[in-house]
Amino acid sequence: MTVPPDPRAGVSRRSFLKGSAVAGLASTGLTAAATAADGPTTFGPGAHDIVLTVNGAERKVAVETRTTLLDALRDGLDLTGAKRICDRGACGGCTVLLDGQPVNSCLVLAIDAIGRPVQTVESLAQGDLPHPLLEAFVHCDALQCGYCTPGMVMSSLACLQQRGRPTREQMQHDLAGNLCRCGTYGRVFAAIERTAQAGGK
Amino acid sequence: MQPFTYVLPENLSQADAAARQPDTVLKGGGIDLVDRMKERLQTPARVVSLLPLRAELGGIAVEADGGVRLGALATLAELERHPALATPALAGLREAAASTASPQLRNRATVAGNLLQFTRCWYVRSEAFRCVHGGRGPTCLAVTGDNRYHAVMGYSDCVRVHPSNLAPPLLALDAEYTTVLEGKTRRRKLAELFPSDPRGQAPEHTLAAGEIVTALHVPPQPASARTSYAESREKQSFDWATTACAVRVVLDGGVIEAATVVLGAVAPVPLPRPAARLMLGQKPSAALFQKVADAAFTGALPLSQNGYKVTVGKAIVREALERATR
Numbered sequence: 190m191t192v193p194p195d196p197r198a199g200v201s202r203r204s205f206l207k208g209s210a211v212a213g214l215a216s217t218g219l220t221a222a223a224t225a226a227d228g229p230t231t232f233g234p235g236a237h238d239i240v241l242t243v244n245g246a247e248r249k250v251a252v253e254t255r256t257t258l259l260d261a262l263r264d265g266l267d268l269t270g271a272k273r274i275c276d277r278g279a280c281g282g283c284t285v286l287l288d289g290q291p292v293n294s295c296l297v298l299a300i301d302a303i304g305r306p307v308q309t310v311e312s313l314a315q316g317d318l319p320h321p322l323l324e325a326f327v328h329c330d331a332l333q334c335g336y337c338t339p340g341m342v343m344s345s346l347a348c349l350q351q352r353g354r355p356t357r358e359q360m361q362h363d364l365a366g367n368l369c370r371c372g373t374y375g376r377v378f379a380a381i382e383r384t385a386q387a388g389g390k
Numbered sequence: 391m392q393p394f395t396y397v398l399p400e401n402l403s404q405a406d407a408a409a410r411q412p413d414t415v416l417k418g419g420g421i422d423l424v425d426r427m428k429e430r431l432q433t434p435a436r437v438v439s440l441l442p443l444r445a446e447l448g449g450i451a452v453e454a455d456g457g458v459r460l461g462a463l464a465t466l467a468e469l470e471r472h473p474a475l476a477t478p479a480l481a482g483l484r485e486a487a488a489s490t491a492s493p494q495l496r497n498r499a500t501v502a503g504n505l506l507q508f509t510r511c512w513y514v515r516s517e518a519f520r521c522v523h524g525g526r527g528p529t530c531l532a533v534t535g536d537n538r539y540h541a542v543m544g545y546s547d548c549v550r551v552h553p554s555n556l557a558p559p560l561l562a563l564d565a566e567y568t569t570v571l572e573g574k575t576r577r578r579k580l581a582e583l584f585p586s587d588p589r590g591q592a593p594e595h596t597l598a599a600g601e602i603v604t605a606l607h608v609p610p611q612p613a614s615a616r617t618s619y620a621e622s623r624e625k626q627s628f629d630w631a632t633t634a635c636a637v638r639v640v641l642d643g644g645v646i647e648a649a650t651v652v653l654g655a656v657a658p659v660p661l662p663r664p665a666a667r668l669m670l671g672q673k674p675s676a677a678l679f680q681k682v683a684d685a686a687f688t689g690a691l692p693l694s695q696n697g698y699k700v701t702v703g704k705a706i707v708r709e710a711l712e713r714a715t716r
Binding site for chain 1: 391392393394395396397398399400404405408420421424425427428437438439441467491492493494495497498627628
């Protein structure tokens with residue numbers, strides 16, 4: 190007996206939602222940023238094409254004024270590493286580096302990130318070659334459900350970049366904004382230590 | 391979030407003009423504002439961003455007279471790390487900045503935003519409740535409701551507490567703030583930023599509509615000045631204070647020559663306490679600090695669930711005083 194082909198094959202929930210979002214934008218029409226001769230630059234309230242500098246590349250993305258950096262990354266640029274969990278700056282799941290500093294991308298308006306380097310967890314793998322910090326997370330078994338992990342990794346990366354060989358106390362200070370319901374903190378600290386000892390940032 | 395027009399001024403005069411348009415709010419880091427806009431507690435037609443003015447409104451600098459200027463857009467992370475704050479006289483300010491929220495938030499949260507943020511009262515911050523705050527309803531719901539984090543003193547018809555960590559140390563240091571409105575610059579004592587008779591219907595601050603805070607100024611400190619900041623909370627990190635205390639003391643030959651005690655998180659405004667005067671001309675001692683801590687909470691009238699704040703708050707006052715005189 191042959192199994193009939195699944196009509197949904199090739200269309201993931203994500204690509205379906207993305208398609209609908211683009212259709213929605215098209216119907217509202219894109220408005221260009223208006224700048225009066227002697228007045229300030231204004232955006233919105235409709236959608237705009239802006240350019241964000243993400244992981245070293247300039248990426249065009251359509252956003253509204255109310256679109257957060259997190260939503261621009263996830264829905265506009267298909268960079269779904271940063272997670273939308275609390276969406277209120279309380280959990281750290283959406284942590285990315287902006288100007289090299291960890292921020293909650295759910296509280297940053299996408300337009301505020303124009304012209305500023307954004308680094309997401311996707312930057313930490315070149316093809317099949319993972320960053321030493323990712324290897325350390327795997328080696329130390331520093332994740333369970335994995336939902337907080339992209340944010341944990343980015344805060345850990347900032348901690349390593351700023352401190353070189355951080356103490357446990359400094360790790361606690363720097364990772365205080367990342368919550369893990371599975372309680373993997375101890376292993377995350379071990380992964381940071383392992384990366385620092387290997388000299389990897 | 392409701393759609394809005396986003397205004398990016400190129401200079402302060404453009405920001406000044408844009409801020410005075412109807413249905414407009416000012417935005418710095420946006421930590422508190424974006425949160426409230428997502429909750430639809432605030433649905434402005436226009437948001438004026440001050441972030442393009444970082445060069446003018448940001449940064450931390452030592453001024454000619456030895457005082458320190460904190461740009462309104464200086465982040466809490468900058469306060470935590472800047473060498474100008476690495477002195478015993480400003481330790482309380484640095485500690486307060488470093489203990490606020492999380493690293494991610496401190497990297498975006500600004501000095502002015504911290505001072506001007508809305509109260510964390512869960513009735514005020516919920517679209518579902520209509521309380522006296524902002525004139526949304528007839529009465530304060532926390533008085534008869536869940537008030538474990540609310541005021542124990544200095545309140546009238548609204549028992550919210552002021553959540554700013556920076557306000558107590560800045561008040562203890564007698565800081566000033568500069569604003570711009572309609573092209574005019576004004577510099578006033580920080581105490582004037584907060585209402586003297588905080589009411590539910592009145593805002594948490596005394597700024598006029600469209601008035602832009604441009605900087606905070608910490609006056610020069612004598613070499614023997616010390617400040618410290620202590621707070622109680624339910625979690626070791628990333629939590630709001632349940633009680634907070636900033637103190638400033640100047641010691642001369644082991645005797646307290648000047649002293650200020652400011653409480654946070656216990657009243658609708660940050661609260662300087664006259665009890666600090668009890669220390670003048672005295673030598674630091676545990677007994678003296680206990681007396682000051684008791685007197686600092688004179689007149690406290692806790693609600694049904696927050697009596698602990700008086701007990702814990704006194705311990706926090708003692709801790710701040712001990713650290714400042716160590």
